[in-house]
Amino acid sequence: EDQVTQSPEALRLQEGESSSLNCSYTVSGLRGLFWYRQDPGKGPEFLFTLYSAGEEKEKERLKATLTKKESFLHITAPKPEDSATYLCAVEERNTGFQKLVFGTGTRLLVSP
Amino acid sequence: NAGVTQTPKFQVLKTGQSMTLQCAQDMNHEYMSWYRQDPGMGLRLIHYSVGAGITDQGEVPNGYNVSRSTTEDFPLRLLSAAPSQTSVYFCASSYTSQGGAYEQYFGPGTRLTVT
Numbered sequence: 001e002d003q004v005t006q007s008p009e010a011l012r013l014q015e016g017e018s019s020s021l022n023c024s025y026t027v028s029g030l031r032g033l034f035w036y037r038q039d040p041g042k043g044p045e046f047l048f049t050l051y052s053a054g055e056e057k058e059k060e061r062l063k064a065t066l067t068k069k070e071s072f073l074h075i076t077a078p079k080p081e082d083s084a085t086y087l088c089a090v091e092e093r094n095t096g097f098q099k100l101v102f103g104t105g106t107r108l109l110v111s112p
Numbered sequence: 113n114a115g116v117t118q119t120p121k122f123q124v125l126k127t128g129q130s131m132t133l134q135c136a137q138d139m140n141h142e143y144m145s146w147y148r149q150d151p152g153m154g155l156r157l158i159h160y161s162v163g164a165g166i167t168d169q170g171e172v173p174n175g176y177n178v179s180r181s182t183t184e185d186f187p188l189r190l191l192s193a194a195p196s197q198t199s200v201y202f203c204a205s206s207y208t209s210q211g212g213a214y215e216q217y218f219g220p221g222t223r224l225t226v227t
Contacts, residue, residue: 043202043220043221045218049215087154091213098214098216101154104153104154
């Protein structure tokens with residue numbers, strides 16, 4: 001059974017204090033790993049898709065990386081507006097169309 | 113483009129009542145899906161559709177029905193609401209392919225309370 005575990009559950013940072021969020025996954029064959037951002041009371045917003053080990057993608061202060069067992073979302077010099085819950089999801093190669101398995105998320109709070 | 117829209121934003125039902133959560137997208141996406149989000153649990157797939165006239169069950173389908181008569185709309189029906197169905201419901205859509213992984217675009221959600 002596919003599993004996605006995110007850590008930590010919550011993270012509090014000072015503005016400018018860089019850190020990383022972790023997403024560990026277990027699938028028999030990975031089609032894609034997705035990162036989403038979710039603000040309170042809103043739907044998840046797409047950030048990145050990673051397809052294979054060694055791949056990296058960047059967007060502003062965020063950088064996502066992928067290995068065969070986990071993905072990291074690195075946040076460099078965060079700002080208060082980066083505060084949100086970050087969700088990780090995987091799509092397995094052999095389970096049909098776009099069946100995503102989500103982790104429970106990491107709640108990030110960046111204080112000024 | 114409005115993207116993915118959902119109505120209503122909030123709803124309170126009594127146990128046993130039925131209702132339909134509406135979802136529409138204007139991106140001409142073939143794939144649409146419904147998730148529920150509960151505290152301490154990840155988003156869980158309820159039902160999904162790969163095109164008009166085609167639907168299938170996800171991880172937690174019991175108590176919910178869907179149909180897809182058009183590309184744009186994918187309503188979710190609660191036949192007889194139960195307190196266990198209190199949750200936040202999200203609709204999502206994407207392009208579809210057997211070979212690739214496409215990102216899903218989510219609506220703003222419907223917060224449902226069943227008393």
